[in-house]
Amino acid sequence: MIMNNDAVLDEVRRVLLENDDFVITAHVNPDSDAVGSCLAMGLSLKKLGTRVNVVLDKFHDKNSIIPGQELIWRDEAAAPAVSVFMALDCATPERVFDPFGLMKLAPVTVCIDHHISHDPFAGHVYLDSCASSTCELIYRLVSPMIELDSDIGSALYAGLLTDTGGFRHSCAGPETMRIASELIKLNIPFTDIYNELLERHSLAETHVMRAALKNLDLPRNGRAAFSFISSEEMADIGAEATDTDGISEYLLNIRGVEVSAFLYERFKGEVKASMRSLTANVSEMAKAFGGGGHKHAAGCTIRAPLTEAYAEMSRAVLSAIETA
Numbered sequence: 334m335i336m337n338n339d340a341v342l343d344e345v346r347r348v349l350l351e352n353d354d355f356v357i358t359a360h361v362n363p364d365s366d367a368v369g370s371c372l373a374m375g376l377s378l379k380k381l382g383t384r385v386n387v388v389l390d391k392f393h394d395k396n397s398i399i400p401g402q403e404l405i406w407r408d409e410a411a412a413p414a415v416s417v418f419m420a421l422d423c424a425t426p427e428r429v430f431d432p433f434g435l436m437k438l439a440p441v442t443v444c445i446d447h448h449i450s451h452d453p454f455a456g457h458v459y460l461d462s463c464a465s466s467t468c469e470l471i472y473r474l475v476s477p478m479i480e481l482d483s484d485i486g487s488a489l490y491a492g493l494l495t496d497t498g499g500f501r502h503s504c505a506g507p508e509t510m511r512i513a514s515e516l517i518k519l520n521i522p523f524t525d526i527y528n529e530l531l532e533r534h535s536l537a538e539t540h541v542m543r544a545a546l547k548n549l550d551l552p553r554n555g556r557a558a559f560s561f562i563s564s565e566e567m568a569d570i571g572a573e574a575t576d577t578d579g580i581s582e583y584l585l586n587i588r589g590v591e592v593s594a595f596l597y598e599r600f601k602g603e604v605k606a607s608m609r610s611l612t613a614n615v616s617e618m619a620k621a622f623g624g625g626g627h628k629h630a631a632g633c634t635i636r637a638p639l640t641e642a643y644a645e646m647s648r649a650v651l652s653a654i655e656t657a
């Protein structure tokens with residue numbers, strides 16, 4: 334059953350109350366909404382007296398500010414027990430981080446997501462593509478069930494804050510602000526969370542940015558911004574995938590730019606592309622390359638040499654500008 338109505342919420346609440354041994358996960362390369370929603374969900378289930386483990390792919394260090402990290406499963410050799418498998422913030426089954434293959438084993442599967450490109454794959458699906466973040470949906474789900482505390486509040490705030498770009502994007506409506514206000518009442522360290530998740534950057538990130546700006550191209554009189562970083566440049570800097578976060582946003586913020594794309598070569602023949610736009614639908618663009626995301630923020634993986642991937646991506650972006 335796929336809906337974003339109260340009946341589905343109640344159905345998922347029953348799953349939370351009637352089961353034990355939950356495994357919660359999110360998409361590969363999890364962002365702060367993914368980490369925040371998993372840990373908030375985990376901490377909420379703990380409050381309900383349930384056994385719960387959170388299985389997460391490697392994430393950016395900054396997310397260590399999000400409470401509930403003790404729930405993260407650290408054993409890479411053995412899988413946790415599972416009765417309910419929850420995939421949060423995942424648009425497709427391919428995006429689910431599931432190193433132990435638990436989604437197939439679990440008697441009950443639940444998916445909670447807000448991606449417009451969502452392709453339903455779980456037994457219980459709560460989907461609202463109008464919601465700011467998966468954390469907003471977790472708030473809707475658990476706030477009538479348990480007494481929220483500052484740890485759960487901080488974890489939820491992390492997703493609300495980052496998926497809205499610091500409460501700027503159009504997905505941050507009055508309801509998002511109301512929830513943020515409720516969370517702030519829990520005495521969460523909102524200044525620290527903002528600084529750590531949105532402002533602070535590492536030295537490696539700074540070097541990656543320098544390389545990205547060196548490779549910057551601004552075609553169509555600066556209406557588009559493209560850049561890339563090669564695997565050699567990444568290795569020289571000693572940077573990791575997560576150090577490239579935020580570059581496509583930075584490029585979109587150049588005055589006059591309507592669409593940006595940043596490509597980084599993970600290894601020879603595989604390029605990760607991240608697109609941002611003011612108006613054009615980059616989710617459609619990403620889908621054409623087998624990826625997905627949101628209307629104004631999307632990504633995909635292109636299996637091609639960097640120069641070829643760059644040419645294909647810039648062609649797609651420029652034609653989107655033409656038709657916008």
Ligand SMILES: [Mn+2]
Nearest residue numbers: 366422467496
């Ligand atoms: Mn999200």
